Amino acid sequence: MVSIGYLKQELEPFVPLSRLNVKPEDLGVAGAKIALRDNNTTGKFTNQHFTLDVERVPVGGNAVAALKKLVEAGHHFVLVDAPADVLLKLSDAVKGKDVLLFNVSAPDIRLRQEDCRANVLHTAPDLAMLADALAQYLVWKKWSRWLVAKGPFPEDQAYLEAIRRSAKRFGATIVEERPYKATPGARRTDTGQQMIQLQMPVFTQGAPHYDVLIVADQREIFGPYLPFRTWDPRPVAGTAGLQAKSWHPAHEQWGATQMQNRFQRFADRFMLPLDHQAWIAVRAIGEAASRTSSGAYASINTYIRGDRFDLAAFKGQKVTFRKWDGQLRQPLIIAGAELPVSTSPQKGFLHEHEETDTLGIDEPESKCQLQ
Numbered sequence: 001m002v003s004i005g006y007l008k009q010e011l012e013p014f015v016p017l018s019r020l021n022v023k024p025e026d027l028g029v030a031g032a033k034i035a036l037r038d039n040n041t042t043g044k045f046t047n048q049h050f051t052l053d054v055e056r057v058p059v060g061g062n063a064v065a066a067l068k069k070l071v072e073a074g075h076h077f078v079l080v081d082a083p084a085d086v087l088l089k090l091s092d093a094v095k096g097k098d099v100l101l102f103n104v105s106a107p108d109i110r111l112r113q114e115d116c117r118a119n120v121l122h123t124a125p126d127l128a129m130l131a132d133a134l135a136q137y138l139v140w141k142k143w144s145r146w147l148v149a150k151g152p153f154p155e156d157q158a159y160l161e162a163i164r165r166s167a168k169r170f171g172a173t174i175v176e177e178r179p180y181k182a183t184p185g186a187r188r189t190d191t192g193q194q195m196i197q198l199q200m201p202v203f204t205q206g207a208p209h210y211d212v213l214i215v216a217d218q219r220e221i222f223g224p225y226l227p228f229r230t231w232d233p234r235p236v237a238g239t240a241g242l243q244a245k246s247w248h249p250a251h252e253q254w255g256a257t258q259m260q261n262r263f264q265r266f267a268d269r270f271m272l273p274l275d276h277q278a279w280i281a282v283r284a285i286g287e288a289a290s291r292t293s294s295g296a297y298a299s300i301n302t303y304i305r306g307d308r309f310d311l312a313a314f315k316g317q318k319v320t321f322r323k324w325d326g327q328l329r330q331p332l333i334i335a336g337a338e339l340p341v342s343t344s345p346q347k348g349f350l351h352e353h354e355e356t357d358t359l360g361i362d363e364p365e366s367k368c369q370l371q
Helices: 029-046 063-072 084-093 127-140 154-170 190-203 256-267 273-292 297-305
Strands: 002-009 050-057 077-081 100-103 120-122 145-150 173-179 212-216 236-238 243-245 318-321 332-335 340-344
Touching: 002 029, 002 063, 002 273, 029 050, 029 256, 029 273, 050 063, 050 273, 063 077, 063 084, 077 084, 077 273, 084 100, 100 297, 127 154, 127 236, 127 243, 127 332, 127 340, 145 154, 154 173, 154 212, 273 297
Parallel strands: 002 050, 002 077, 077 100, 100 120, 145 173, 145 212, 212 236
Antiparallel strands: 243 332, 332 340
């Protein structure tokens, strides 16, 4: 039997601007559960059985204690849905033990760089990958002059730095970085909408010539208000408008339709990026167990990190883990609210080994020293 854990750190409630973006209660967990079903379907033929136990840590709760509980119960593989600082504490708590953690949600670049850990693999793309995927598409479209609207929070700054790096990497120009300081009116009210309709054009007025407005607003303070309200008629991208994602509910290429339909029947909702990231983690464990005919930690851990591992993920090519930082290589979907627009890496962005390594920080520039 292969026991898999899912540790979910609950965060302070977040009210999105759109009620369409309210997070499902089982976000991520549902993706892990349907992957478990897939593993056990294969397990019938390989005489293997997989289980999943979910530990929910309340806001301000002790995630390390929850992880120790899972480990003491025999879980060698644990999916972690938690912020970066929590993930690092968890990693340090089980250092030297037969435990492999899968980061399914934290996008922080430092987790793959100066704060990388040998006992962590990442199925969530980091900000560098997301920014590169979007930048490749914009440059391919020849929309290479960017006006950036930036929020005030640390996570906005982190995304902004990723966008700066992508612009430099692919030859785009940031014509101006414009901080957002004003506070919108009441959400979802007539007067609030009227204020926003007046405010957003003024905020974007008088900019140097640009092709696209890039938004760095991770908390949705103002970004979702910008499409169709800019002073100049320009597309909006970044954390609002056109976005790079690991998955999209309308993605149907490469056999994804059957995955979407199965998930919708299973969870009674659409599959979201975190669900797919959790699905990949559980399926990676199942694939390794099947290929090695073993449920032992050492066999599965070695296979997942080895040259023979790959996994079909409904993205047009099989996905693998980078040896130098534990990050999952994967194509990323460029999409609007309703439909995918493209998939990166784009044609013409070449790499000597893997084209997906044009997304994110490549091995020669990596600061990761696994320990």
